[in-house]
Amino acid sequence: MAKTVAATGNEAVANALRQVNPDVSAAYPITPATDIMQRFTSFVSNGKVKTEMILVESEHSAMSACIGASAAGGRVMTVTSSQGLALMWEMLFIASGLRLPIVMPVVNRALSAPLNIHCDHSDAMGARDSGWIQLWSENGQEAYDNTIQAFLIGEHMDIRLPVMVCMDGFIISHSIERIEYLEDNEVKNFIGEFRQLNPLLDIEHPVSYGPLILPDYYMEFRKAQDEVESKVFRVVLDAAKDFEKISGRKYGLFETYRLDDAEIGLVILNSAAGTSKDVIDEFRNRGIKAGLLKPRLYRPFPYKETGEALKHLKAVCVLDRADAFGGSYGPLFIDISTSLYTYSKKPILINKIYGLGGRDYLPEHAELVLNELTEIAKTEKVKTIKEYIGVRG
Amino acid sequence: MARPLSLKEISKKEVLISSGHRMCAGCGAPTVIKMVLLASDYPIIAATATGCLEVSTCISDYTAWKIPWIHSAFENAAATISGVETMYRSLKKQGVISKEIKFVAFGGDGGTYDIGLQSLSGAVERGHDMLYICYDNQAYMNTGIQRSSATPRGADTTTMPAGSVVPGKTEPRKNLTRIMAAHDLPYAAQASPSHWMDLMKKVRKAFDIKGPKFMNILSPCNRGWRSRTDEAIMLSRLAVETCHWPLYEVEYGVTKITFKPKEKKPIVDFLKPQGRFKHLFKPENEWMIKKLQEDIDREWERLQKEASLSAP
Numbered sequence: 001m002a003k004t005v006a007a008t009g010n011e012a013v014a015n016a017l018r019q020v021n022p023d024v025s026a027a028y029p030i031t032p033a034t035d036i037m038q039r040f041t042s043f044v045s046n047g048k049v050k051t052e053m054i055l056v057e058s059e060h061s062a063m064s065a066c067i068g069a070s071a072a073g074g075r076v077m078t079v080t081s082s083q084g085l086a087l088m089w090e091m092l093f094i095a096s097g098l099r100l101p102i103v104m105p106v107v108n109r110a111l112s113a114p115l116n117i118h119c120d121h122s123d124a125m126g127a128r129d130s131g132w133i134q135l136w137s138e139n140g141q142e143a144y145d146n147t148i149q150a151f152l153i154g155e156h157m158d159i160r161l162p163v164m165v166c167m168d169g170f171i172i173s174h175s176i177e178r179i180e181y182l183e184d185n186e187v188k189n190f191i192g193e194f195r196q197l198n199p200l201l202d203i204e205h206p207v208s209y210g211p212l213i214l215p216d217y218y219m220e221f222r223k224a225q226d227e228v229e230s231k232v233f234r235v236v237l238d239a240a241k242d243f244e245k246i247s248g249r250k251y252g253l254f255e256t257y258r259l260d261d262a263e264i265g266l267v268i269l270n271s272a273a274g275t276s277k278d279v280i281d282e283f284r285n286r287g288i289k290a291g292l293l294k295p296r297l298y299r300p301f302p303y304k305e306t307g308e309a310l311k312h313l314k315a316v317c318v319l320d321r322a323d324a325f326g327g328s329y330g331p332l333f334i335d336i337s338t339s340l341y342t343y344s345k346k347p348i349l350i351n352k353i354y355g356l357g358g359r360d361y362l363p364e365h366a367e368l369v370l371n372e373l374t375e376i377a378k379t380e381k382v383k384t385i386k387e388y389i390g391v392r393g
Numbered sequence: 394m395a396r397p398l399s400l401k402e403i404s405k406k407e408v409l410i411s412s413g414h415r416m417c418a419g420c421g422a423p424t425v426i427k428m429v430l431l432a433s434d435y436p437i438i439a440a441t442a443t444g445c446l447e448v449s450t451c452i453s454d455y456t457a458w459k460i461p462w463i464h465s466a467f468e469n470a471a472a473t474i475s476g477v478e479t480m481y482r483s484l485k486k487q488g489v490i491s492k493e494i495k496f497v498a499f500g501g502d503g504g505t506y507d508i509g510l511q512s513l514s515g516a517v518e519r520g521h522d523m524l525y526i527c528y529d530n531q532a533y534m535n536t537g538i539q540r541s542s543a544t545p546r547g548a549d550t551t552t553m554p555a556g557s558v559v560p561g562k563t564e565p566r567k568n569l570t571r572i573m574a575a576h577d578l579p580y581a582a583q584a585s586p587s588h589w590m591d592l593m594k595k596v597r598k599a600f601d602i603k604g605p606k607f608m609n610i611l612s613p614c615n616r617g618w619r620s621r622t623d624e625a626i627m628l629s630r631l632a633v634e635t636c637h638w639p640l641y642e643v644e645y646g647v648t649k650i651t652f653k654p655k656e657k658k659p660i661v662d663f664l665k666p667q668g669r670f671k672h673l674f675k676p677e678n679e680w681m682i683k684k685l686q687e688d689i690d691r692e693w694e695r696l697q698k699e700a701s702l703s704a705p
Contacts, residue, residue: 056472056510056519060468069476070475090417094465200461211452
């Protein structure tokens with residue numbers, strides 16, 4: 001029997017991690033993810049989990065210890081945000097290159113400088129091509145559900161890859177919502193037992209992890225890794241199907257909202273999607289055919305499926321909570337453009353950068369964008385492709 | 394109590410790092426590793442920092458390691474092995490594993506004194522049951538003989554080359570063994586492959602002590618030291634006999650000098666055979682040798698005093 005509670009995003013994720021009950025966790029505190037580990041370590045201190053904690057001296061060591069622990073042979077997780085993820089960056093590629101299914105909730109926060117502890121997506125976006133699977137979450141419920149599914153996905157024998165579960169710092173991590181928890185044994189049965197392939201601790205069968213591979217084989221190794229990435233989509237969809245059976249909640253590669261017959265649409269990640277849906281309802285009430293697409297599996301990115309879902313629209317705005325510096329567009333915009341590139345008939349695209357460093361994304365922002373899209377759909381004319389919104393001139 | 398070591402016993406043991414690895418001829422490191430692995434009474438799992446030892450012993454599809462082994466990056470051998478050791482504790486507690494296994498990390502001076510010092514300090518403070526071994530060849534040899542904080546004063550390196558203005562490295566070495574002993578860990582020691590019995594006894598003792606242990610082992614590098622390929626053991630002996638590399642251990646805060654040279658040789662005996670110190674013998678650089686000798690005398694005095702204070 002599911003239990004309904006009022007909990008913050010961090011509390012829900014900590015509870016998911018308790019239910020998963022990993023063998024080892026190595027972590028270092030950083031706002032706003034700290035709260036997850038504080039809650040989790042209280043489970044450790046009170047014997048609610050079997051997990052051995054490694055309270056490391058930095059995030060670099062957190063990921064390094066997770067890599068050692070995972071290779072040793074067991075279930076491993078950590079949690080981080082922002083600068084912590086940036087400090088781990090080197091090790092992220094090593095975790096995925098060694099094919100270690102470590103799970104890491106990332107509570108999204110802006111990157112320094114200037115220093116800022118509030119939400120944007122520049123941390124996880126900076127790690128988007130590190131070979132980790134990324135699942136993004138609109139609210140506490142999705143963060144909880146994604147955290148549980150992340151273990152099943154990453155540990156699947158066809159892929160064996162690390163997984164990040166992203167949720168918005170403070171907006172979700174520290175806000176209380178209505179959340180449905182699964183029963184402990186439901187989670188336990190859902191994720192099943194984990195057995196590491198070739199664990200270091202199998203002393204009778206010694207293996208070497210992390211060799212040097214020179215130009216003679218490095219490229220074949222990378223190609224094999226790329227092929228593994230292509231199998232992730234099916235694994236994510238299968239996990240979602242199994243998860244629906246125990247939770248009644250439906251997940252896919254992305255969520256579409258009133259998109260099928262839409263003429264204009266928004267593409268937006270995480271919590272701001274919720275705000276946008278309300279505004280889309282208002283536009284629908286006024287007879288304007290607006291819809292929304294919210295990516296869930298952001299890495300690997302389902303280009304084909306996303307393109308198919310958006311190709312019939314007249315005008316689409318991609319809203320990015322991070323910029324990709326270098327005279328370029330936001331990272332999500334770049335991916336959406338790529339997904340539509342092969343179609344001869346496709347929507348006109350624009351890109352808005354919003355909500356950096358915790359700046360609020362308000363219904364009037366969505367309204368402004370949807371009004372602009374209505375105009376673009378009518379005139380087929382675009383004033384500026386990329387623009388910052390909710391910002392002083 | 395560690396079992397006593399006998400040559401007869403060691404000669405019958407399987408060497409757990411195979412020949413055919415790609416370390417340079419005459420390198421001290423494989424000799425050191427071989428001694429460490431032979432000294433252990435337990436099954437061992439090792440982590441290695443990026444460096445000479447790592448790139449030369451595991452080039453896919455080959456590995457020289459007959460024990461479970463992991464390399465992840467340069468600065469984190471201590472953190473990596475701490476993860477392996479923690480998973481072992483977790484699975485042992487859960488009843489999944491029952492075997493007694495010991496954990497060792499190997500890093501060069503670059504991966505230990507410099508970029509990996511934070512990771513090592515953290516792992517030691519956390520109290521993992523592990524032995525960290527630094528094979529100290531006194532510069533970044535893997536990337537081509539660049540200066541490290543373990544490089545002795547006066548040495549010619551590729552990033553502080555001896556020139557008309559700069560006479561090689563102008564700063565003294567970092568005393569890492571003291572830094573590690575200051576962590577108040579159960580066991581810290583310094584060893585040299587020239588004194589192999591002393592080295593192996595220390596390793597065997599370390600594996601029998603619960604908690605974090607650190608050993609700093611001198612590892613001559615003929616490429617970087619500009620010496621002959623058959624001089625590694627001779628040079629490491631001279632390092633000990635000149636007290637450039639004193640052999641001692643600090644066990645639960647008690648310092649003991651494990652080898653006292655009958656007659657302390659002048660540092661020039663250590664410097665002379667090595668091309669990296671050649672320029673020091675020019676008249677204008679003689680002050681550097683004097684300074685080096687002063688550094689050594691001061692540290693040897695201090696160490697003896699520390700040992701005498703610890704004496705029962």
